[in-house]
Amino acid sequence: MSEEKYLLEVEHLKQYFPVAQGFKKIPLKAVDDVSFKIRPGETLGLVGESGCGKTTVGRTLLRLYQPTGGKITFDGDVLYDSENKIDKDMLPYRKKMQMVFQDPYSSLNPRMTVEDIIGEPLDVHKLYSNKAQRREKILHLMELVGLNAEHAMRYAHEFSGGQRQRIGIARALAVDPTFIVCDEPVSALDVSIQAQVVNMFEELQEKLGVAYLFIAHDLLVVHHISDRIAVMYLGHIVEIADADELNNNPMHPYTLSLLSAVPIPDPETARNSKRIILEGDVPSPLHMPSGCPFRTRCRYATEKCAEVNPELTDRGDGHLVACHNR
């Protein structure tokens, strides 16, 4: 395994935000000790409930936030390492790493035409020698995501949600990246449009060999698009496995209840399946439980869980689980 080349390696990534509590500032541990790897051309799904830190992971990877600690290696280059005090300038790497945002309404500048929105990354990285070449590139990108060339001079508000998301994707693809963070790219779209966009992500990956970190809360969509899936809870990754393996053989108690809670669009299965209803709510990340973060809602919790936070351990074939009891 160690010989295998990874596109992105994240080790012990930490992202704390200081929060004022009275006169004191205490850290909100949005991401706490997260490690994972992504192979070239692979899709890693990242699922979890709101507030579990999945979006923060994506943003910290692209260094939209300054990490608190850990190590990020991209394509063999160490971008950030808190121990060795490496903190590289991101601009050249932004050509390789891009992002697609959740809300296609607020992530596009309403005063810019589609041509300028898609062309902006080209301007920033100076990826053309003359105007004609710029235009040619933009039209090629628009064709790639299924937009008509006539749409180039229009503004974002003239498009539907699905089409706007296509513009956002074209913008991310403009610099020819090898890695894209997709932060809930389909959750704002209608059901009938979701499939169009999911298919497009898959087709673009086949064509361009780009790797995705696909962040979403819809487990069925994530399962469909991902090669592997990581499950997050309260800033920690509790389980990583191949998409099918995770669905057929979930091990962490949180994954079990998360999967059982997904409403299945099939009456027969829905009638026969037993939901594992979790008690209570997610604890506040300001006051994390000691030991395992999930122990307060876990059916299997023992005394050990309150003392030691379980590490991710391999249960065979790269199925990593962080639990003492399963």
Next chain:
Amino acid sequence: MANENEVQNENDYNFLLEVDDLHTSFFTENGEVRAVNGISFKLEPGKTLGIVGESGSGKSVTAYSIMQILAETGKIVKGSVTFRGEDITNWNEKKLQEFRGSKVSIIFQDPMTSLNPVFTVGFQLEEAVRLHTGKSKEEAKKRAIEMLTLVGVNEPESRVKQYPHELSGGMRQRVMIAMALACEPDILIADEPTTALDVTIQAQILELMQELQKKMGMSIIMVTHDLGVIASMCDEILVMYGGRICERGTADEIFYHPCHEYTKGLLRSIPKQDNMGEKLVPIGGTPINLLNMPKGCAFCPRCENAMKICLTEQPDEYWVGDNHLASCFMNMKDLVENREGRQ
């Protein structure tokens, strides 16, 4: 079907609520937006009716039309809503005030914006009880705590003193449900009740709603875009598109024998356990523009199998099975082709 007791209680009406040929329009600067275009359905006591559709299909407007809480520009232009034999569309505001909350209540998608942030949870619950039942302050307070216990809020005595922002999303939705059910309504309308919630919390709330229905026996109208949510909950499902009902039937009929091209497309386009390895089959085109409705079938511009007749004529609802109606010309393709051939 209904036992003697029930028939007596319901004043001999088999149906609690009958919506007949309802048309609701919004009169905007850009013209008349026909959000609901002639839909009819009946609701039996104690049953759950699911309404699915994407945004702009008219599912929420249908719910708001029943409650008559449409925005100022909105108006029921045609049709009737009959509750226990009385047409409520021509009731005056005073009568409607009594009707809302005590006979039919509604819970909304976003529990944060539907609770008032400047009053405590307890005050808002008591207000609902006192408005509709004429109970005293003391009794109302007792009722509020009773309701919170019923919906599974822990430590209800201290919760009543808290403000909405102090509660989590799931807790707020529980408070909304408690408020909606405080006066024991006959019908609970749930407008995307779990869309803003996480899956594990969604499972809690859906379970709670089913449990309360068993206990209190109210009917539920479940409005949602999530096919997963209605699959397990509903006795009857209406699939809406462009302000019309395109298909209705039991969950099994809709999911296993879809008879409208839109329903078929919708079911093909969602990821399920059995199509994980395959490509999804999306519905082409973009959602309907209500200002510019097609003359024939609303789904026709996006339909792969559209025929000549679909462009010009609106299909009526036809029986396609027991308890299963669909309005799609594809179900009588032979007949249509025959006729078109003759022309």
